[in-house]
Amino acid sequence: MMVIGPLMTALGIGGTGATAAAGAATVGSTALTLMQGAGTVFSALTAIGSGAAAQAQGESEALQQKFAAKDEFIQGRETSAALKAELAKTLGNQAVAFAGGGVDLGSVSVGVAKRQATKDAETELSINANEMLSRSLARQRAARMAAMRGRAAGIGSLFEAGAGIAKFGMDVAERG
Secondary structure: OOOHHHHHHHOOOOHHHHHHHHHHHHHHHHHHHHHHHHHHHHHHHHHHHHHHHHHHHHHHHHHHHHHHHHHHHHHHHHHHHHHHHHHHHHHHHHHHHHHHOOOOOOOHHHHHHHHHHHHHHHHHHHHHHHHHHHHHHHHHHHHHHHHHHHHHHHHHHHHHHHHHHHHHHHHHHHHO
């Protein structure tokens, strides 16, 4: 743009007109740079804000998943307690039924029935514990993943903003 003045003088278009044209070109270039700079700043702030929002969303999701993991644990404990109560009820009902039928509560058949009921309850308790642990760990893993996604989005937005600012700097350097 600074070449216009000497070019116009060389073409014989008068010094005053060439100086005015060069001045107008400089003002236009400065205005263009200011507008591009404002747009770049706005884009950078938008990218950073978007990343901050994504990071906050990831942290919120992580907290929800952690709460759900605790809830899974509590539900597993409640189910275990219910299974134990059911076992006690079953054993009591068996004892009453055997005693009511005149069977000696120390007999082999009463012991076999008691062991079978206990074994069945232990199997159900084990399955419940494994399922509860599996669900709880899955929720904890989901919480970590949500937090990581949020952090990655936040960091990515900073790089995006930096790249936009760097591009603006290179554009200004090219124009001179």
